[in-house]
């Protein structure tokens with residue numbers, strides 16, 4: 001599943017690599033809000049006779065058509081659209097998540113930590129800090145629900161400054177109480193109320 005697939009370069013490349021080159025028996029779906037772009041992508045898939053590749057118009061938050069998905073990818077899905085995708089992946093029990101976030105606004109508006117005022121007084125620094133803290137929170141939340149999660153540079157910064165990849169594999173490993181309290185300490189310190197934490201509330205309590 002490619003959430004927020006847009007013009008779908010990644011979706012086509014993934015399908016081509018996994019199904020055509022590697023010969024894996026997979027289906028790929030690209031989902032996006034933009035009807036015209038999705039129709040165009042479906043036409044290209046039909047022309048190429050990529051019969052296990054489909055494109056759907058829809059909102060990640062409302063997407064309920066699959067009961068289980070092995071891998072969820074996102075490339076620059078705007079703001080909390082990345083979190084919606086991560087939450088959906090966890091709820092499906094996806095084995096692999098590869099997610100490159102985009103712009104980040106949520107934490108930027110919540111950040112309130114006087115010890116950080118020296119940094120946060122500068123809009124530019126605040127914006128970058130909020131983005132990095134958000135990705136750290138995302139990776140940590142994935143760890144707390146059984147994923148091994150790492151933040152990596154997937155491409156050189158000259159190509160795009162939005163070059164952090166959240167790579168997560170499901171292992172089922174339970175978090176330690178120290179990991180849980182470190183997470184809580186961090187979000188409390190920032191006054192953060194992460195969308196993803198709210199989405200995963202039930203999983204965090206029972207995992």
Ligand SMILES: C[S@@+](CC[C@H](N)C(=O)[O-])C[C@H]1O[C@@H](n2cnc3c(N)ncnc32)[C@H](O)[C@@H]1O
Nearest residue numbers: 004005006032033058059060075076077078081
């Ligand atoms: C910056 S574009 C990236 C498109 C593509 N992944 C790429 O890298 O070329 C972000 C895409 O996410 C889509 N998007 C944003 N919020 C969404 C949501 N809630 N549900 C589905 N798609 C969403 C937008 O319509 C847009 O096409």
